[in-house]
Amino acid sequence: xxxxxxxxxxxxxxxxxxxxxxxxxxxxxxxxxxxxxxxxxxxxxxxxxxxxxxxxxxxxxxxxxxxxxxxxxxxxxxxxxxxxxxxxxxxxxxxxxxxxxxxxxxxxxxxxxxxxxxxxxxxxxxxxxxxxxxxxxxxxxxxxxxxxxxxxxxxxxxxxxxxxxxxxxxxxxx
Amino acid sequence: xxxxxxxxxxxxxxxxxxxxxxxxxxxxxxxxxxxxxxxxxxxxxxxxxxxxxxxxxxxxxxxxxxxxxxxxxxxxxxxxxxxxxxxxxxxxxxxxxxxxxxxxxxxxxxxxxxxxxxxxxxxxxxxxxxxxxxxxxxxxxxxxxxxxxxxxxxxxxxxxxxxxxxxxxxxxxxxxxxxxxxxxxxxxxxxxxxxxxxxxxxxxxxxxxxxxxxxxxxxxxxxxxxxxxxxxxx
Numbered sequence: 267x268x269x270x271x272x273x274x275x276x277x278x279x280x281x282x283x284x285x286x287x288x289x290x291x292x293x294x295x296x297x298x299x300x301x302x303x304x305x306x307x308x309x310x311x312x313x314x315x316x317x318x319x320x321x322x323x324x325x326x327x328x329x330x331x332x333x334x335x336x337x338x339x340x341x342x343x344x345x346x347x348x349x350x351x352x353x354x355x356x357x358x359x360x361x362x363x364x365x366x367x368x369x370x371x372x373x374x375x376x377x378x379x380x381x382x383x384x385x386x387x388x389x390x391x392x393x394x395x396x397x398x399x400x401x402x403x404x405x406x407x408x409x410x411x412x413x414x415x416x417x418x419x420x421x422x423x424x425x426x427x428x429x430x431x432x433x434x435x436x437x438x439x440x
Numbered sequence: 441x442x443x444x445x446x447x448x449x450x451x452x453x454x455x456x457x458x459x460x461x462x463x464x465x466x467x468x469x470x471x472x473x474x475x476x477x478x479x480x481x482x483x484x485x486x487x488x489x490x491x492x493x494x495x496x497x498x499x500x501x502x503x504x505x506x507x508x509x510x511x512x513x514x515x516x517x518x519x520x521x522x523x524x525x526x527x528x529x530x531x532x533x534x535x536x537x538x539x540x541x542x543x544x545x546x547x548x549x550x551x552x553x554x555x556x557x558x559x560x561x562x563x564x565x566x567x568x569x570x571x572x573x574x575x576x577x578x579x580x581x582x583x584x585x586x587x588x589x590x591x592x593x594x595x596x597x598x599x600x601x602x603x604x605x606x607x608x609x610x611x612x613x614x615x616x617x618x619x620x621x622x623x624x625x626x627x628x629x630x631x632x633x634x635x636x637x638x639x640x641x642x643x644x645x646x647x648x649x650x651x652x653x654x655x656x657x658x659x660x661x662x663x664x665x666x667x668x669x670x671x672x673x674x
Contacts, residue, residue: 310610352585354544383631384550418544424502424611424630425545427575 312341312419312426315433316395325406325439328369333358333433334397335415342391343417345376349390354418354428358398365409366437372399382422404439411435502629506607509627513538513618514605518572518596521583526570526596529622534566535644536618540574540599540609543585547631548613552589554634558641559593565645566620572599574609619647 316334323329337343344353358371374397376390402411413433419426501507513536517527528536539555541548552571559569571593573582579597586595603609606616607627617626617640625647626640 352543353546381546381550381631383633384546387546389546420546421630423547424613425542425547426611427542428544 311429311431313337313343313415313417313429313431315415315431318435320436320438322438322440323402323404325404328401328403331400331402331411331435331437332397333400333415333435334395335392335431336395337393337419341419341421342379342389342393343419345390345392346373347376347390349388353389354416356392356415356417358400358413358415358433359430360411360413365405365407365439366411367403369401369403371401374398402437404437406439409437409439411437501627502611505610505629507627508607508616508624511624513616513622513624514602516572516596516599516602516605518598518602520594520596521579521586523579526594528570528618531568531570532622533620534568535562535620535641535647537567537569537641537644538572538616538618539569540572540606540612540614542573542575542612543577543581544575545612549585549589551613551631551634551637552586552591554637556589556591556593558638562641562645567641567645569593570596572596574599574603574612574614576600617641617644619644 314336316336318331318334321331323331343356346356348355356373360368374392376392379389379391379393380387381389398415411434413435414430415433416428416430418428513528515527515529517525520526528538537555537558539548539552541552555569555571559567571586571591573595576598582595582597599606599609606614611629613629613631615626615628616624619625625644628640632640
């Protein structure tokens with residue numbers, strides 16, 4: 267009986283652990299010249315950065331900065347963990363070496379979605395507003411964090427090429 | 441006696457476990473059912489930028505999409521999956537469906553098997569389908585996608601290099617239906633239904649040099665209502 271209880275407990279624990287595992291963070295650092303403004307010749311965006319434009323953190327100590335985004339009505343983007351290999355995940359690309367070190371980034375879990383024309387094909391997407399949390403450590407002083415959110419948007423029937431949404435935050439570390 | 445009680449407790453425990461399992465299973469299935477209904481609700485009724493038809497609104501080209509219907513199709517020369525050079529002008533005299541797609545585009549992958557079927561069904565009437573990747577994708581990756589979709593019509597690479605000639609290709613899938621004289625008769629952005637695609641193909645194949653230049657798809661914003669198609673839309 268005890269063994270059964272242990273197995274059941276382990277099973278339940280496993281069930282609860284799954285959503286947590288789906289929120290694992292990833293960051294794509296880039297060094298050297300980086301095009302963060304937008305894809306060449308294609309500046310139309312399906313998402314906007316809501317801020318903050320400025321944030322204050324404790325100098326030389328691990329802190330968090332929450333970055334807020336809004337997806338245009340009627341559109342969705344793949345989450346950080348899309349369910350198919352061929353889909354383009356939402357990622358934060360950060361330029362390193364600006365007096366700010368980003369340990370990792372927490373992306374929210376996506377929402378289930380299926381195109382009406384292909385209901386059996388399940389997707390994991392963001393729509394509306396969502397936030398990602400960056401874990402940062404900044405040297406004393408003021409720093410401008412240059413980053414970009416790479417995403418690929420679709421509406422109910424068409425998809426649009428991947429985009430780079432500029433993210434600029436002035437960090438004051440006291 | 442003690443042994444009987446122990447057995448009874450064991451049986452009771454098993455029953456409880458079975459009931460718990462059944463309840464969890466029921467909840468899980470119910471949760472999944474709710475997810476599915478949520479997915480259906482998430483599909484917007486009238487997304488602002490796509491051209492694909494809905495029950496509520498007539499189809500047309502998205503805002504800021506150049507209307508190339510009635511214009512001579514821009515020629516291109518691209519390489520296919522085997523490395524062979526292919527030009528659009530090689531197909532003059534055929535009815536050509538040029539379909540721009542991408543490996544990351546889910547709607548594109550829904551319609552490509554339809555195009556495969558149509559290319560075979562109407563080959564004897566002169567239909568040719570050309571799939572063109574609208575991205576800089578490795579040849580192997582494009583080939584793998586085409587193979588998994590059962591596509592055997594020519595797949596051409598690096599359509600992104602000719603995007604400007606074809607209106608920018610901002611939304612995918614983008615398809616252009618070109619008559620035997622090399623004129624674009626119809627243009628679609630976004631996924632259309634299988635029946636609608638076939639109707640457009642039939643309209644294309646019915647074109648003669650004397651046919652009026654009227655597309656099967658409804659007009660874009662700039663010419664809305666001017667182009668009633670064979671499906672009775674306006």
